[in-house]
Amino acid sequence: MTSQRTLNRLFTLHSWAGIVTGLLMFIVCFSGAVVVFKHEIDLWANPSLAQLPRSEKPASLDAVLTQLHARYPGVTVETIALPDAVNPSYFAFVRERGAPASTRTKVALRSDTGTVVGPVDSQLGQYLRMLHVFLFFGPRWIVGFLGAAMLVLIATGIVIHRKILAELFTQRWGRSFRVVMSDLHKSAGIWGLGFHILIAATGAWMGLAPLFEQGYQYITTPAAMAAAKPARKAEASEPVPMQSLDALYATAQQAVPGLEARYVSLRRWGSSTAEVGFTGNLRDHLTSTARVDIHAATGVPKKVHDPRTAGFWSLVNGLMEPLHFGDFGGLALKWLYFFLGMTPAFLSISGTLIWLDARQQRRREAEAAQATAGGIAAAG
Numbered sequence: 001m002t003s004q005r006t007l008n009r010l011f012t013l014h015s016w017a018g019i020v021t022g023l024l025m026f027i028v029c030f031s032g033a034v035v036v037f038k039h040e041i042d043l044w045a046n047p048s049l050a051q052l053p054r055s056e057k058p059a060s061l062d063a064v065l066t067q068l069h070a071r072y073p074g075v076t077v078e079t080i081a082l083p084d085a086v087n088p089s090y091f092a093f094v095r096e097r098g099a100p101a102s103t104r105t106k107v108a109l110r111s112d113t114g115t116v117v118g119p120v121d122s123q124l125g126q127y128l129r130m131l132h133v134f135l136f137f138g139p140r141w142i143v144g145f146l147g148a149a150m151l152v153l154i155a156t157g158i159v160i161h162r163k164i165l166a167e168l169f170t171q172r173w174g175r176s177f178r179v180v181m182s183d184l185h186k187s188a189g190i191w192g193l194g195f196h197i198l199i200a201a202t203g204a205w206m207g208l209a210p211l212f213e214q215g216y217q218y219i220t221t222p223a224a225m226a227a228a229k230p231a232r233k234a235e236a237s238e239p240v241p242m243q244s245l246d247a248l249y250a251t252a253q254q255a256v257p258g259l260e261a262r263y264v265s266l267r268r269w270g271s272s273t274a275e276v277g278f279t280g281n282l283r284d285h286l287t288s289t290a291r292v293d294i295h296a297a298t299g300v301p302k303k304v305h306d307p308r309t310a311g312f313w314s315l316v317n318g319l320m321e322p323l324h325f326g327d328f329g330g331l332a333l334k335w336l337y338f339f340l341g342m343t344p345a346f347l348s349i350s351g352t353l354i355w356l357d358a359r360q361q362r363r364r365e366a367e368a369a370q371a372t373a374g375g376i377a378a379a380g
Helices: 004-035 038-045 061-071 124-134 140-160 177-191 193-220 223-227 245-255 312-325 330-379
Strands: 076-081 090-095 105-109 116-119 259-267 275-282 285-295 301-305
Touching (some): 004 124, 004 140, 004 193, 004 330, 061 076, 061 090, 061 105, 061 116, 124 140, 140 193, 177 193, 245 259
Antiparallel strands (some): 076 259, 090 105, 105 116, 275 285
16 A cells, blocks of 8 residues: 555656656647648648649659659659658659758659659658657657656556546546646546557657667767777779669569558668668568668668567567557557647646646745734734
């Protein structure tokens, strides 16, 4: 049985953890609930894209690359996004010659012919994802820390509200603001408990696991190896013939059976060190982030990442993103993630309001006590 002293300490921890992280928690949770519709939002923000035809047999990657170079001579094509269940079009991210490395233009192409439609006017969905994952420009470990803080809030909340089953249907309407808000706060936390644990754990993992991995590598890597930098291969001054993108994709699918590429990244295209990376999902498998890197001039795979064969922790890591964003079960699952994802945003707001109301109540009681004491002293 938990003592009252321990409960008071947990309540204090719960309150201050919520207050300190409340604003950022609201931003991350609200944007996360909305960003499950990232692709749908991009189509809504660009109505002309939704009207483009969907092709059962999309144009080849080679045709898409040819159209891009014909429409934008001299640009660097960095990434090609393939059509999916939501977006009927190809997209490409290109960088103009002399532009900063961080400046890219998103271009839409028809899926049936590969013809360039033009730059995409709005990337609202991508901005929302950047807000959720990186708070726009912050390191991802900040959001990972918020996931860990959310786990602390969940654990302390479970202990504090020991009569969870009895409070499932408790809602005392007509009482004070703090009582009504407290009942809503508890109900939202209890009904969404399983989802909250899932979101907090996966968010903390994706944000903090890379940080711990880098720290482990730093500790375990000998100083001599860390100091040694591989010599960069000199690129040929003359253009080097590249393998067909479609042939390279076929090679990637042979290396990782069931690979359904979502993105094709091109690095140093046209040079002797050119590489192409195919990243996507695995057919009939929940795990994400399968990837194959191939030498673009020779067609020889350089790096293959298949989460199914890379070990237990790699498989767990591959499950984190689809479980966190709910992009594996169609529109119905997205709506479920949206409504449940709004509950932690509500918890951050309601918890802050409860804390502020309690603080004001204590101040009013203290002022009343001082006034009473002053009246007694004056009467005496």
